[in-house]
Amino acid sequence: MLERYEVEAFLTLAEELHFGRTAERLHVSTARISQTIARLERRIGVPLFHRTSRRVRLSSAGLELYGEVRPAWERIGAAVVRAVEAGRGLSGRLRVAFVGPAAGQLLAGIAQEFRERHPDCEVRLREAQLPEVMPWLREGAVELALTCQSVLGEDVAVGPVLVREARMLAVPAGHPFARRGAVSPAELGGLTVLRLPGTPSAFEDRTPTGGLGGLGPGGPLGPLGPEATTFNEALTLVGAGEGVFEVGAHARRYFARPDVAYVTLTDAEPVEWSLVWPADGATARVRAFGEAALAVIGPAEVGD
Incomplete structure (x- = not known):
């Protein structure tokens, strides 16, 4: 099993291809980086880098390892960030999707109200095509979406209807x-x-x-x-x-x-728009954003 500092040293050196710059980025000595990489190579059993006095480059084994480890390391980092942000409650970052320009304009006003109430929480708005909403919520690309209710699934929670339109x-x-x-x-x-x-x-x-x-x-x-x-x-x-x-x-x-x-x-059910989120994702930020939405919009009425 690789230690965290070994993974960081390997990935950083693979990107910098320079021991000095790698040491600067990780705030350790050049000797520490050299020792860490040498120890890692002994454990794996193959050279991960080819070194000369003038350049450093990845070996074929090192290139393959980098391609496997980098995406997994990024996912781990993102998961940790999400866990930390969830623990902080009304701080961190809230990612919200919208479908179409009308929903985007509405969401921008809600986001402004939310920021005024919770200035320590950043709001990122992303436009989605209608078929993308459910995959984005399930994959964690966004925590919340403003969309029409025709795309809902069993694994999402639905807030109050914010807009009804003919x-x-x-x-x-x-x-x-x-x-x-x-x-x-x-x-x-x-x-x-x-x-x-x-x-x-x-x-x-x-x-x-x-x-x-x-x-x-x-x-x-x-x-x-x-x-x-x-x-x-x-x-x-x-x-x-x-x-x-x-x-x-x-x-x-x-x-x-x-x-x-x-x-x-005529005689057709109106189109209803609501905030939706994963059924297990009702964080403090999500609940607070829903409260801001109701404060901005009020009870839904059928519009044209």
């Missing part, structure tokens, strides 16, 4: 619906629905033929269209006539396009 349908600008203010689910029979990965429709009820049922007298929607990887890609496909795409009302303001029209879906 559900709309994005259609090609030349589509007959584009001249309408609203359409009902009963009128949607036969339409091809575009989707992002892992985001079900409000009307989804798959039939054996692969269509979408549950729409009442108008019959099922048509088959699923091409799967888009981003929100903008889905709207581009709509503009190209590939299908229709369910959106929240904020899309009219933040995603106005000449090739796409937005039509309100």
Whole structure:
């Protein structure tokens, strides 16, 4: 088993390729670094560095060891930092994801309120595509996310609804619906629905033929269209006539396009936005951020 100081000496020397600079970075003597590396090489049984009076370079064994150890060492360091920050409570760093510009603008205001309440805690905001939210939370890339509830899983906790907005349908600008203010689910029979990965429709009820049922007298929607990887890609496909795409009302303001029209879906459940976090990740920082969100936004109402 390698000791911590041996790992640090090896990794630092592998990056600096200079015993003097390595000693300076680790605040020890050059002799200490030389002795540590020599002892490590004896234990492993192969040279890790080739040394001459003029240069130091990694051996093939040293290069392989560096490639294996560096990522693992970084993960250990990150885990320790997260544990320390969790122990400090309302200090350290809180990483929060958002989906789309409307959520980003909202989150920026919440983050400002949080910073004023807890100046010792840094807030980092990151934009995510909708299908990225759950992987980021599960992998620990972020501790918290502001997103619509269509992407939730069993392993996440959900805060109060912060925003409710009308559900709309994005259609090609030349589509007959584009001249309408609203359409009902009963009128949607036969339409091809575009989707992002892992985001079900409000009307989804798959039939054996692969269509979408549950729409009442108008019959099922048509088959699923091409799967888009981003929100903008889905709207581009709509503009190209590939299908229709369910959106929240904020899309009219933040995603106005000449090739796409937005039509309100009557009798459809609103799109709900909440803060979400891993079920076992309700730290003091996460709870305090939720409190700041409620202070900024107040009770959710359906908006347009």
